[in-house]
Amino acid sequence: MNIVFFGSSHFAAPSLEALIREKYNVTLVVTQPDKKSGRGMHPSHTVIKSVAQGSSIGIYQPENINSKEAASVLKKQNADLFVVIAYGQILTQAVLDIPKIFAINLHASLLPEYRGAAPINRAIINGVKTTGITVIKMNRKMDAGEVFLKKETEISQTDTVIDLESRLSEMAAQALIEALRLIKDKNYKLVPQDDKEASFAPKLHKSDGEIHWEEPAETIYNSFRGTLNWPGSFTYYRGKLLRVCKLSVYPQELEKEKLSAGTVTHIFKDSIVVACGKGALLIEELQLEGKRKMPVQEFLSGHKISLGEVLGKK
RNA sequence: CGCGGGGUGGAGCAGUCCGGUAGCUCGUCAGGCUCAUAACCUGAAGGUCAUGCGUUCAAAUCGCAUCCCCGCAA
Numbered sequence: 001m002n003i004v005f006f007g008s009s010h011f012a013a014p015s016l017e018a019l020i021r022e023k024y025n026v027t028l029v030v031t032q033p034d035k036k037s038g039r040g041m042h043p044s045h046t047v048i049k050s051v052a053q054g055s056s057i058g059i060y061q062p063e064n065i066n067s068k069e070a071a072s073v074l075k076k077q078n079a080d081l082f083v084v085i086a087y088g089q090i091l092t093q094a095v096l097d098i099p100k101i102f103a104i105n106l107h108a109s110l111l112p113e114y115r116g117a118a119p120i121n122r123a124i125i126n127g128v129k130t131t132g133i134t135v136i137k138m139n140r141k142m143d144a145g146e147v148f149l150k151k152e153t154e155i156s157q158t159d160t161v162i163d164l165e166s167r168l169s170e171m172a173a174q175a176l177i178e179a180l181r182l183i184k185d186k187n188y189k190l191v192p193q194d195d196k197e198a199s200f201a202p203k204l205h206k207s208d209g210e211i212h213w214e215e216p217a218e219t220i221y222n223s224f225r226g227t228l229n230w231p232g233s234f235t236y237y238r239g240k241l242l243r244v245c246k247l248s249v250y251p252q253e254l255e256k257e258k259l260s261a262g263t264v265t266h267i268f269k270d271s272i273v274v275a276c277g278k279g280a281l282l283i284e285e286l287q288l289e290g291k292r293k294m295p296v297q298e299f300l301s302g303h304k305i306s307l308g309e310v311l312g313k314k
Numbered sequence: 315c316g317c318g319g320g321g322u323g324g325a326g327c328a329g330u331c332c333g334g335u336a337g338c339u340c341g342u343c344a345g346g347c348u349c350a351u352a353a354c355c356u357g358a359a360g361g362u363c364a365u366g367c368g369u370u371c372a373a374a375u376c377g378c379a380u381c382c383c384c385g386c387a388a
Contacts, residue, residue: 302339
């Protein structure tokens with residue numbers, strides 16, 4: 001069975017590694033082009049490219065996967081199946097029609113919930129308790145194809161998007177191998193999604209990371225867990241951007257009368273407590289604009305933060 | 315050549331504009347004190363001020379170059 005693998009983010013890496021380990025015949029790996037990015041705009045390439053290079057599989061990095069040139073490259077592969085995971089470009093029906101069997105996609109949610117670019121982040125931000133991996137047969141509409149198989153996992157109260165993503169990416173690899181066996185044995189059913197149940201998980205923006213102190217502590221904490229990889233949770237301290245790196249809900253009630261949200265209410269040796277719209281949060285690690293990430297204990301050595309100071313003002 | 319911030323005893327910072335004895339909060343070590351605290355008091359050790367070159371009577375501070383760290387933007 002000839003397989004063409006489409007993937008870009010590191011979420012896809014365990015799946016590609018699994019295919020290689022199980023000795024599937026991956027004839028080509030398609031990934032996003034090298035881009036100049038990061039500080040100094042140095043060129044960088046995707047993790048998937050590194051994995052493919054390690055196994056001397058052919059690599060293809062088209063700017064536009066739906067172009068005529070790309071189509072002719074893909075047709076030459078004589079592929080039975082396309083496997084698409086976190087690739088980063090939308091495939092048109094013309095491309096999806098190339099493989100002899102069909103194209104499958106692995107998506108990090110229980111479809112039809114959380115269709116779209118950021119399902120893992122959004123599930124945590126919304127405080128959802130269960131998520132998973134769904135394997136679908138792709139069609140023209142994004143993440144709307146018939147369901148092949150699903151795998152569930154619980155989201156714990158303290159899971160961050162980084163924990164959950166690495167767990168789901170391993171699950172995706174297992175799900176992919178399972179799916180391939182079913183396809184090989186022609187032993188599968190395709191179940192259409194109920195579009196009425198569909199919800200969407202749009203891409204995150206920088207602004208999704210800004211802490212709104214007037215919200216309840218739980219909400220801010222969920223948002224923190226769900227955006228930890230990017231953009232992270234941040235606020236402002238004396239006009240400078242302050243990134244919060246380690247955060248938890250402060251378990252005690254604030255006994256005083258209502259303090260305005262964002263006020264520093266306690267300063268301990270290695271942490272500070274900040275009042276929210278409801279409840280309070282404990283910050284243990286942070287990073288000031290231009291500085292390294294550091295424990296609050298060290299931060300307090302150099303910054304004379306005082307009780308009653310209000311965070312969040314630009 | 316994308317834009318910007320930074321490198322000062324072990325940690326975090328001030329001092330740099332306007333050149334003139336190396337400072338703060340911690341930590342470490344020694345001694346003291348308290349029923350007790352993130353305790354407290356007294357004392358000590360620990361710095362080629364990222365690196366190199368230059369300007370100057372004199373450079374952490376001014377100029378040029380190099381290395382490294384971080385934020386933004388993608």
